[in-house]
Amino acid sequence: MKFIHAADIHLGCQPDRGFPWSRERSFDILAAFRDLILACKKEKPDLLLMAGDLFHRQPSTAELKEADALFSQIPEIPVVMIAGNHDCVRPGSSLERFSWSPNVTFLSGREPAVREFPDLGTVVHGFSYHSREIREPLYDSMTAPKDGLLHILLAHGGDEAHIPIDREKLAASGFSYIALGHLHKPELDPAHRLAFSGSLSPIEMSETGSHGYVLGELTPDGALKLSFVPLPSRSYIPCRVKVTEKTTAQSLLKTVSRFTEQYGASNIYRLTLTGKRDPGVTFREEELQAAGRIISFQDDTVPFYPVDRLLKEHRQDLIGEYIRAFLKEGSEDELEDPVRKAAFYYGLEALLSNFDPETGEVK
Numbered sequence: 471m472k473f474i475h476a477a478d479i480h481l482g483c484q485p486d487r488g489f490p491w492s493r494e495r496s497f498d499i500l501a502a503f504r505d506l507i508l509a510c511k512k513e514k515p516d517l518l519l520m521a522g523d524l525f526h527r528q529p530s531t532a533e534l535k536e537a538d539a540l541f542s543q544i545p546e547i548p549v550v551m552i553a554g555n556h557d558c559v560r561p562g563s564s565l566e567r568f569s570w571s572p573n574v575t576f577l578s579g580r581e582p583a584v585r586e587f588p589d590l591g592t593v594v595h596g597f598s599y600h601s602r603e604i605r606e607p608l609y610d611s612m613t614a615p616k617d618g619l620l621h622i623l624l625a626h627g628g629d630e631a632h633i634p635i636d637r638e639k640l641a642a643s644g645f646s647y648i649a650l651g652h653l654h655k656p657e658l659d660p661a662h663r664l665a666f667s668g669s670l671s672p673i674e675m676s677e678t679g680s681h682g683y684v685l686g687e688l689t690p691d692g693a694l695k696l697s698f699v700p701l702p703s704r705s706y707i708p709c710r711v712k713v714t715e716k717t718t719a720q721s722l723l724k725t726v727s728r729f730t731e732q733y734g735a736s737n738i739y740r741l742t743l744t745g746k747r748d749p750g751v752t753f754r755e756e757e758l759q760a761a762g763r764i765i766s767f768q769d770d771t772v773p774f775y776p777v778d779r780l781l782k783e784h785r786q787d788l789i790g791e792y793i794r795a796f797l798k799e800g801s802e803d804e805l806e807d808p809v810r811k812a813a814f815y816y817g818l819e820a821l822l823s824n825f826d827p828e829t830g831e832v833k
């Protein structure tokens with residue numbers, strides 16, 4: 471029995487709000503859903519398991535129709551799904567009333583329910599969220615009957631406010647496979663017979679790395695094979711650049727441009743600068759946007775000062791005394807505490823810019 475397991479598509483989400491490429495990103499999410507349906511056409515799994523948060527928020531009837539239209543393109547593949555915390559079933563909502571295509575089973579109740587597939591010798595268990603949070607570890611006490619059939623649990627959660635899970639208990643529950651949603655980082659854990667498929671495509675900048683779905687196979691005796699299939703989607707990529715005292719705003723722009731060209735102009739970058747910069751140079755996020763889609767910018771650089779030389783030149787004055795007060799051994803490596811480090815450079819900069827070489831005094 472072959473299955474595809476996906477979760478957390480978050481249709482209707484608009485990532486990177488406020489950035490010029492944000493609108494495109496909402497199309498990316500729909501494109502990933504289309505790619506999943508294409509993968510089903512190609513792989514022809516016996517089941518498509520959807521482990522919650524198909525929608526980012528309460529879906530409108532139009533959004534429900536759009537999702538259902540995609541499922542209806544694979545009429546021969548049964549789809550079983552549950553609602554997660556984001557698309558939890560509200561009384562009287564469009565989601566509660568919607569009637570899905572014949573191949574789709576929505577386990578919409580708050581109590582565990584099953585859908586049996588006699589041809590596949592398989593039973594899928596699951597229930598839906600009816601509130602944004604469920605703090606009870608409801609899955610830990612669920613067990614699969616020992617009836618010779620394959621039992622799959624469709625589940626959503628895994629953190630404190632969303633059905634915390636105990637992997638050992640799940641592993642001992644008798645389920646042949648537990649298809650999890652909610653955590654957006656994919657993780658296969660065949661030893662505990664479970665997997666988080668992760669979000670189908672990344673929906674915010676913390677979701678770096680590959681995204682996609684789980685392709686799995688269960689033999690009638692319960693042997694489980696799992697693999698992760700990444701989808702070609704736009705990624706969030708960390709870009710760390712180490713500057714030197716020779717780096718200028720222009721040369722940095724070139725370096726970052728080369729990086730974004732190499733890793734793809736359509737991807738989105740989280741830029742962090744480290745190293746020592748010329749004290750007279752500032753790196754501005756607005757200027758670096760010309761290098762590509764920079765969603766975050768962190769400047770951890772410190773100004774470069776030739777401390778050895780300064781100590782020699784200013785042996786007799788306030789500047790030398792100031793440096794010695796911070797650096798007992800005369801090395802910047804002593805500045806471990808970031809606040810102390812920042813204080814040292816701010817102070818040094820202020821002293822140097824007010825130093826009068828004529829008189830050897832600080833004005």
Ligand SMILES: [Mn+2]
Pocket residue numbers: 522523554555556626651652653
């Ligand atoms: Mn969720």
